[in-house]
Amino acid sequence: MHQFSQNNFHLIILDIMLPQIDGLEVMRRIRETSTMPILLLTAKREDTDKVIGLGLGADDYIVKPFSVFEFVARVKAHLRRYLYFHTGEDPMHSGKKIMVHKDLKLDVENCTLTKRGEKIDLTAKEYQILKLFLSYPNKVFTKEQIFNQIWGEEFIGDENTVMVHISRLRSKIEDQPDKPKYIRTVWGLGYKLGDEA
Structure with a gap:
């Protein structure tokens, strides 16, 4: 697959049904080196297809046919959050540059997460979810609240998106994800930040 520099892009729109290589395989390869937002376009409507796509690293899953207005709104929302992620601007918690919880240290200015000094690579959505919990350490968030806060859209009863992203985040930060x-x-x-120990 053609190599590209992440510095030249802010967002990837990827069709699953590509002529020579499966779109999911393209996404898997991109995720080996990049955390930029990926929006999957597909004609597949089954929940299992969406869960697989999100589980492999997609930030959003748009089923054809779709409204152009909705598509543009989703692209703008992802770009806005990705640019916040990379510029260090912190609309949820503008006062803090470093957020610490147990062994985790989230550097908002540099957009990096470390655990016991070891760097952990997060996608933009994983970063935003973790920052949300760190910003409100005592708050219990419902799946609806997380979805509305991170994706900026009305919750439509699809809990899979939030659950898959929480699972992926746990697989990276937890000693024992189970x-x-x-x-x-x-x-x-819903979910909340674990109590200090």
Whole structure:
């Protein structure tokens, strides 16, 4: 696949049905070196297809046919959050440059996460979700609240998007993702930052 510099791009719009190579495979290769937002376009409507796409690293999943106005709004929303992510501007918590919780240190100015001194690469959405929890350490967020805060759209009852991104984030930051201590599940409600220990 043609190599590209992440510095030349801010967002990727990727069709799953490509003529020579599967779009999901293209995305998998991109995710090896890049965290920029990826919007998948597809005619596949099944929930399992969406979960697979999000699980492999997509930030959004747009089913054809779609409204041009909705498409443009989604692109603008992802670009706005990605540019916040890379410029260090912090609309949710503008006062803090470094946010610390247990072994995690999120440097908002440099957009980097370290755990016990080791750098952890996050996608823009994973970064935004973690920053949201760190910004409000005592708050329990419902899936609807997380979706509205991070994606900036009305929640339509699809919990898979939030659950997949939380799972991916846990796989990167937790010592034991099946026994999370940084992002806890509050059964029947949603998620919250784990208590200090």
